[in-house]
Amino acid sequence: xxxxxxxAAIPLASLTIALTFSGGxxxxxxxxxxxxxxxxxxxxxxxxxxxxxxxxxxxxxxxLDYLSGFTEGVVGFGVDLQGLVGVHLDGGEGHHPMNxxxxxxxxxxAETTWASAGATAKARYSKTEFRYGSTLTPNLPxxxxxxxxxxxxxxxxxxxxxxxxxxxxxxxxxxxxxxxRASTNSTGLAVSGATEESNKLRLAGGDWxxxxxxxxQYYYLNLENFYTQNFxxxxxxxxxxxxxxxxxxxxxxxxxxxxKNGDPGYAFNxxxxxxxxxxxxxxxxxxxxxxYTLGSQSLMLGxxxxxxxxxxxxxxQANVVNGNGANEGEGGISFYSFTDAIVGQFxxxxxxxxxxxxxxxxxxxxxxxxxxxxxxLRGQNIRATNGRGPDAHEWETDMRIDYVIQDGMMKGxxxxxxxxTYRSGGTGxxxxxxxxxxxxxxxxxx
Numbered sequence: 150x151x152x153x154x155x156x157a158a159i160p161l162a163s164l165t166i167a168l169t170f171s172g173g174x175x176x177x178x179x180x181x182x183x184x185x186x187x188x189x190x191x192x193x194x195x196x197x198x199x200x201x202x203x204x205x206x207x208x209x210x211x212x213l214d215y216l217s218g219f220t221e222g223v224v225g226f227g228v229d230l231q232g233l234v235g236v237h238l239d240g241g242e243g244h245h246p247m248n249x250x251x252x253x254x255x256x257x258x259a260e261t262t263w264a265s266a267g268a269t270a271k272a273r274y275s276k277t278e279f280r281y282g283s284t285l286t287p288n289l290p291x292x293x294x295x296x297x298x299x300x301x302x303x304x305x306x307x308x309x310x311x312x313x314x315x316x317x318x319x320x321x322x323x324x325x326x327x328x329x330r331a332s333t334n335s336t337g338l339a340v341s342g343a344t345e346e347s348n349k350l351r352l353a354g355g356d357w358x359x360x361x362x363x364x365x366q367y368y369y370l371n372l373e374n375f376y377t378q379n380f381x382x383x384x385x386x387x388x389x390x391x392x393x394x395x396x397x398x399x400x401x402x403x404x405x406x407x408x409k410n411g412d413p414g415y416a417f418n419x420x421x422x423x424x425x426x427x428x429x430x431x432x433x434x435x436x437x438x439x440x441y442t443l444g445s446q447s448l449m450l451g452x453x454x455x456x457x458x459x460x461x462x463x464x465x466q467a468n469v470v471n472g473n474g475a476n477e478g479e480g481g482i483s484f485y486s487f488t489d490a491i492v493g494q495f496x497x498x499x500x501x502x503x504x505x506x507x508x509x510x511x512x513x514x515x516x517x518x519x520x521x522x523x524x525x526l527r528g529q530n531i532r533a534t535n536g537r538g539p540d541a542h543e544w545e546t547d548m549r550i551d552y553v554i555q556d557g558m559m560k561g562x563x564x565x566x567x568x569x570t571y572r573s574g575g576t577g578x579x580x581x582x583x584x585x586x587x588x589x590x591x592x593x594x595x
Contacts, residue, residue, distance in 0.1 A: 178227060181218025184594040186211065191299045191587050193251055198572075198580035206251045206259070207238045210299045225273040231284045233300050234264045235331070251298055252331050265333040267303060277311040283328070283335070289320060290380045290400070291352055291370035292464060293483040295330055302330045302482075306350075320368075321353035327466050336466045340375050340430065342418025343465075345409075349373040350464070354380070362386045374408035374415055376430040376462050380485075396440040398451075400485070404432045404462045420460035421577060422497035423532035431459040434496070436486060445513040453488050453495065453502045457532060461486075461496035490526055491569030492581050493545045499532035506547075518553040531576055543573035563589040 188211055195204040213232040219225030237252050237259040252259045269282025283305040286294035295302040308322030325348045326335040337346030354368025366382035383399040406429040409415040416428030425431060438451035455461050463484035488495035488502050495502045506524035511517075524547040531541035546569070553563040565587040572580050 177218045177225070178220045179218065182595055183214070183216045185214050185591050186594070187214070187589070187591045188212075189299060189587065189589050191251075192585070193298070194584045196582040196584075198582060201579055204251070205239075208252055208299050209236045209238060210234070211236075212300065219271075219273045223274065227271045227273070229269040229271060229280075229282070229284055230266075231268075231303075232264070232266045234262065235260075235299055236262050253333065263333050265328065267328075276313050277309060279307070279309045281307040283326075285324070287320075287324075287352075289352065289354065289368055290366060290382055290485040291354070291368045291378055292324075292350075293485060295483040297483065298330045300330050303328050305335055316358040317355055319353075319355040322351075324350040324352075327464075329466055338372060338375075339465050340372070340410075340417045340462055341420065341465050342428075343375065343415055345374070345414035347373045347375055362388070371407060372464065375410050376404055376417070377407050378402060378404045378462070393441070393443045396438075396442070398438040398440070400436045402432070402434045402461065404430050404434075406430045417459075417462060420494070420497045421534075422460050423457075423499065423534055424460075425458040429459070430462045432456055432461050432498075433458075434461045434486075436488075438487060445510040447508045449487075449506045449508075451487060451504050453486065453500075453504070455496055455498060455500045457499045460498045488526060488528070490524070490545050490571075491547045491567055491585075492571035492583050493526070493528075493543055493573075493578070495526055495528040495543065495545075497528075497531045497576070499530050500528045501530055502526055502528040518555045520551045522549045523547070533575065533577075541575035543571070543576055543578065545569055545571045559590075561591060563587075565589070 188209070190209050191207070193204070193206045197203050211234045215230040217227040217229065219227045235252065253263050254260065267283035269280050269284045271278060271280045273279075283303060285304040285306065285308055286296070286301060287304060287308065288294065294304060304324045305326040305328070306322060306324035308320065308324075311319045324338070326337060328335045337348050338350050339346045350370065350372045352368065352370040354366065357365045359365055362385055364382075364384045366380065366384075368380040370378045370380075379402070381401040383397070385397045387395045387397070389395060406426075410417065411426065411429040417424075417430050418428075433456040434453065436451060436453035438449055440447055440449040461484070464482055466482070483489055484494075484496075486496070487504055487506075504524065504526040506522055508520065508522040511519040511521075525544070526547075527542070527544040529542045531543070533541050548568045550566045551563065554560055565585070567583075567585040567587075569581075569583045571578075571582070
């Protein structure tokens with residue numbers, strides 16, 4: 150399937166460039182431009198402890214980004230361009246499943262190389278920016294572009310961000326397609342379990358910094374014929390001493406059915422669990438996190454509760470759920486919750502999850518750039534498809550080490566090692582151990 154929006158975005162970008170160099174208004178466009186090459190080397194090992202096939206992959210990605218400035222004048226214009234190339238280095242015989250979101254498949258194994266490109270035209274008026282194109286990467290409570298594997302997920306459509314009012318950031322837009330983190334094609338949008346798709350996702354909301362320590366959030370999302378979602382958030386940081394603080398992070402989601410949701414082709418599978426109204430989105434989820442920071446250490450404890458009527462819902466790409474794009478690496482959607490862990494998601498109907506994480510920054514003992522974290526999650530009272538099972542539970546332990554070189558020729562070169570151990574009982578989800586080793590480096594030309 151060809152990239153649908155790219156043919157439209159490229160003429161827009163060409164028009165923008167033409168406007169840029171007319172009338173001599175190109176100084177800011179060029180002087181504020183950025184050109185960078187991001188390189189990511191990724192090893193992924195998923196050890197299926199329930200007896201199924203393992204997955205072992207090793208690949209290299211190159212991401213070239215050109216971000217222009219804006220032309221001078223009351224309304225400034227610009228363009229963002231992106232090129233992606235992936236190279237599969239090794240997967241190990243028999244360790245590359247056809248339906249995966251690490252590398253695209255060719256029907257017999259992994260594609261050796263794949264590439265894609267995208268463009269986004271942009272305009273700025275006062276403190277408001279508009280973007281339309283195929284390289285959008287929203288990072289909002291109701292929609293997050295996933296960048297957890299080899300290449301970033303991108304969305305196609307139009308978005309705006311406005312900061313006209315002091316301490317208030319408003320964001321909105323309409324998105325039509327998405328390109329997966331291991332795909333060269335764009336697809337429509339859906340929910341888990343659906344076989345139809347939607348090309349109309351609308352969202353809007355804002356962050357209000359009520360005080361220097363308190364931020365309040367509200368966001369709304371509507372995926373036509375699938376679901377609506379309202380989000381309320383509160384983030385507060387309470388300074389305790391010069392080097393200690395207590396952070397409170399409260400989140401509330403209310404998700405409901407929209408349009409044809411529940412009809413054949415538009416049904417939601419409730420993450421494989423219980424649903425009061427079969428096939429329909431019907432969920433309330435809240436979470437509360439408290440993080441105590443003392444110098445280089447922090448301890449976070451929290452709890453999440455998913456309502457009994459149905460599982461938490463988040464966006465999926467249509468071709469993943471209907472099988473048409475299973476071999477094209479289109480999976481991998483993130484959602485705004487700490488329980489979206491390395492392996493598990495802890496978001497099934499009735500599930501209440503307790504979690505915690507300890508983080509340490511080694512800079513205070515003279516090793517700048519080195520950080521480590523260990524986390525634990527345990528979900529209980531999960532409602533299975535036939536009701537609440539006595540042993541329906543799951544737990545996961547996650548560990549992470551990050552190191553970024555701080556100076557010298559390789560300044561900015563980063564290494565990340567992540568490991569997750571997931572076990573469940575009565576949920577039907579396979580036990581897994583996952584290990585990920587990632588090397589990142591970005592070279593800035595401009």
